[in-house]
Amino acid sequence: MSEEILINITPMESRVALVENGVLQEVHVERTQRRGIVGNIYKGKVVRVLPGMQAAFVDVGLERAAFIHASEISTREGNAAETISTLVQEGQSLVVQVTKDPIGTKGARLTTHLSVPSRYLVYMPRTSHVGISLKIEDEAERERLKKTVADCIAAEGIQETGGFILRTAADGARAEDILADIRYLRRLWDQISAQMQTVNAPTLIYDDLTLALRTLRDLVNPRIEKIRIDSRETFQKALGFVAELMPEVSDRLEHYPGERPIFDLYGVEDEIQKALERKVLLKSGGYLIIDPTEAMTTIDVNTGAFVGHRTLEETIFKTNLEAATAIARQLRLRNLGGIIIIDFIDMEDEDHQRQVLRMLEKQLERDHAKTNIIGITELGLVQMTRKRTRESLEQVLCEPCSHCQGRGNLKTPETVCYEIFREILREARAYQAEGYLVLANQRVVDRLLDEESGNVADLEIFIGRTMKFQVESMYSQEQYDVVLL
Template identity: 80%
Template sequence: MSEEILINITPMESRVAVVENGILQEVHVERTRKRGIVGNIYKGKVVRVLPGMQAAFIDIGLDRAAFIHASEIFLCDGSAEASISVLVHEWQNIVVQVIRDEIGSKGARLTTQLSIPSRYLVYMPRTTHVGISLKIEAEAERERLKQIVSEYIAAENIKEMGGFILRTAAEGASATEILMDIRYLRRLWDQIDAQTKTISAPSVIYEDLCLALRALRDLVSPKIKKIRIDSRETFERATQFVAELMPEIADRLEHYHGERPIFDLYGVEDEIQKALEHKVLLKSGGYLVVDQAEAMTTIDVNTGTFVGYRNLEETIFKTNLEAATSISRQLRLRNLGGIIIIDFIDMEEKEHQRQVLRTLEKQMERDHAKTNIISITELGLVQMTRKRTRESLEQVLCEPCSSCHGRGKLKTPETVCYEIFHEILREARAYQAKGYKVLASQKVVDRLMDEESSNFAELENFIKRTISFQVETIYSQEQYDVVLL
C-alpha cells in the first residue's frame, strides 16, 4: 500500500492531501487570514464565571471569548476540582491551551492541561504520567518504550519533570531518537515557561506549527513513500525541520515543480468538490447520503441501482460492507467530528451485522482522530463519535446559503404567493392605500399572473384595491415586498 502527501502552498492558503494508491483519503486546508489555533498556548484573563454551567469564559485576545469547563482545569497535584468557583475567579490570569478551534457560533475550547507534541512524544509538563498510544499493541514494544522514558526521567532527576505520551510513530524508534525528542521538548517548555512569568494577559505564548510542518510531524508514517511540496520556500523550511526532528524521512521529501498543478496529479481538486456534495456514489450502484448538522452528522446507506446476484439479504450485506469502507474515508476526507449516526440498511443475520461493524472498526483504525464506535442498536443504527478539534471541510470552504439561510430548502413559488396574499390582507386592515405593488422574483411573479391570477382577482374585489406586480431580478425566490401606493 503506497501513500503520498501532497502539499500545495499559495499566498492565500495552504493545503495538504493524503493520497493512498492514487485515491484521496484526507485533505487539510488552512487559510492565511484564518489560521487554526488548536495547540496554541495563551496567557488569558477570566472574564466571566458561570457556576450553573461549571464553566468560565476566558479572554485570550480573540474576537470572541474562549470557553473552559471545570473538568479541564487541573490542579498542581494533577486532580480536577468539581466547583468552577473554587478553581477560578473573574480577572484572574490563567495559562491555557486551545483544544478546539472556534466552530460555527461556538468559541474556542480550552484546557489548562498543557501538551506539546513532537515526532514521537507528547510532553505534558503538568503531570507525571507516562502513557503509550493504544495503537502500539505489542506488549514487548510498549514495555521497551516505557523503559526508555522512565530511565531518562530517573537519570535527569529534575523536579517537576512532567509526563510523556509515546505516540504511534514511536513504534520501532531507537532510544537515541526518542531521547532527542525528549530533550527538544524540554528545551521548548523551558522557553514557554519563562514567557508565562513575564508576558501580560491576554497574549499568545506559543503557536503550533504551520499546516505544512504539522503534516510532516503528525501525518508521516512508514507507509508514506513520498512527500511532494510545490513551494521552494516551504520545501526548504521542511528540509530544515526534518533534519532537526525527523532525519529518517529526509529522502522522502521532494520539491515538485511540474507543469501541472500538484493537486491535479491524482484528481484531488475533483475529489474535494465531491466531498462537499450531499450524495456519495458507491461503485456497486448504492449510495450514501451525508447530512452535517450542528448537533450531529447522519449518514444514510441506500442500495440505489445495485440489485445483487443472489438474494435481498446478500445484496444488502454487500452494500453495507462497501458503505462501511466508504464511510471511514468520508469521515476523514470531510473531517467530520462529534456525534455520528450511521443508518445501515437493515440486516436480518447477526453475523452480517457483526462483519459490517468489524469492517467499519478496521477501516477507522487508520484514522488519526480518536474514534469510538458503539454496537448496532435495535433500530439498526451505528452510533459513534470522532474527536472534533478543527472545522470540517464544509465549514472551512462553505457558508450558509443566503437564499435558504442554511436550511438546504427553498419555499416553493406557491408558498411565497400565499404569504404575499396574507401580507396584503394584513396591510389592507392596518392602512388605507390606493393600491399595492408586489415586488418579487421572476418565478413568483409568473405564478401570481398565471396559476394564482384568479385568486388575486378575488383578493382585489375583497379589499377593493388594485394589485400590480414587478419583477426584481436581484430577489431570491423567497424574497418579496408589498409596497403601498
C-alpha cells in the same frame, strides 16, 4: 499500500492532501487569515466565573472569550472535587492551551493540562506520568518504549517533574530518536517557561506549527512514500524541520516545480468538490446521504440502482459492506466529528451485521482522529463518535445559504404567492390605497400572471383595488415586497 502527502502552498492558504493508492483520504485547509489555534498556549485572564456550569470564560485575545471547565484546571493537590470558584477568580491570570478551535457560535475550549508534541512524544510538564498510545498493542514493545524513555531521562539527568506520552509513531523507534525528541521538547519547554513568567495577559506564548510542518510531525509514518511540496520556500523550511526532528524522512521530501497545479495532477480538486455534496455514489450503484446537523451527523445507506445477482439479503449485505468502507473515508475526508448515526440497510442475518461492523472498525483504524463505535440501537442504527478538534471541511469552505438560511430548501413559488395574497389582505384592511405593486422573484411573478391569474382577479374584486407585478432580479425566491400605490 502506497501513501503520499501533497502540500499545496499559496500566500492565502495552505492545503494538505493524504492520498492512498491514488485515492484522496484526507484534506486539511488552513487559511492565512484564519489559522487554527488548537495546541496554542496563551496567558489569559479570567473574565467570568460560572458556578452553575462549573466553568469559566477566559480572555486569551481572541474575538470571543474561550471556555474552560473545572475538570480542565490542574491543582497541585490534584483534588478533582474542587469547585470552579475555589480554582479561579475573575481577573486572575491563567496559562492555558487550546483543545478545540472556535466552531460556529462556540468559543475555543481550553485546558491548563499543558502538552507539547514532537515526532514520537508528547511532553506534559505538569504530570510525572509516562503513557503509551493504545494503538501500540504489542506488550513487549510497550515495555521497551517505557524503559527507553526512563533510560533517556536518567541519561539526561532531568530532575524536575514532567511526563511523556509515547505517540503511535514511536512504535519501533530507536533509543537515539527518542532521546533527540526529549532534548527538542526540553528546549522548547524552556522557551515557553521563560515567556510564561514575563508576558502579560492576554498574550500568545506558544504558536503551534504551520499546517505544512504539523503535517510532517503528525501524519508521516513508514507507509508514506513521498511528500511533495509545491512551494520552494516551504520545502526549504521542511528540510530544516526534518533535519532536526526526523532526519530519516529527508529523502522522501520532494519539491514539485510543475506547471500544472499539484492538486489537479492527482484529481484532488474534484474530490474536494464531491466532499461538499450531500450524496456520495458507491461503485455498486448504491449511495450514501450525509447530513451534518448541529447535534449530530446522520448517514443513510441506500441500494439505489444496485440489484445484485443472488438474493435481496446478499444485495443488502454487499451494499452495506461497501458503504462501511466509504463512510470511514468520508468521515476523514470531510473531517466530521461529534455524534455520528449511521442507518445501514436493515439486515436480518446477525452474522452480516457483525461483519459490517467489523469492516467499519477495520477501516477506521487508519483514522488519526479518535473514534468509538458504541454499537447498534434497537432501531438498527449504528452509533459512533469521532473526536472533533477543528472545523469540518464544509465549515472551513462554506457558509449557510443566504436564500434558505441553511435549511437546504426553499418555499415553492406557489407558497410565496399565497403569502403575498395574505399580505395584501392585511394591507387592504389596515390602509387606504389605490392599488398595490408586488415586487418579487421572476418565478413568483410568472406564477402570479399564469397559474394564479384567476386567484389574482378574484382578490382584486374582493378588495376593490388593482394589483401590479414587477420582477426584481436580485430577489431570492422567498423575497417579496408589497408597495401601496
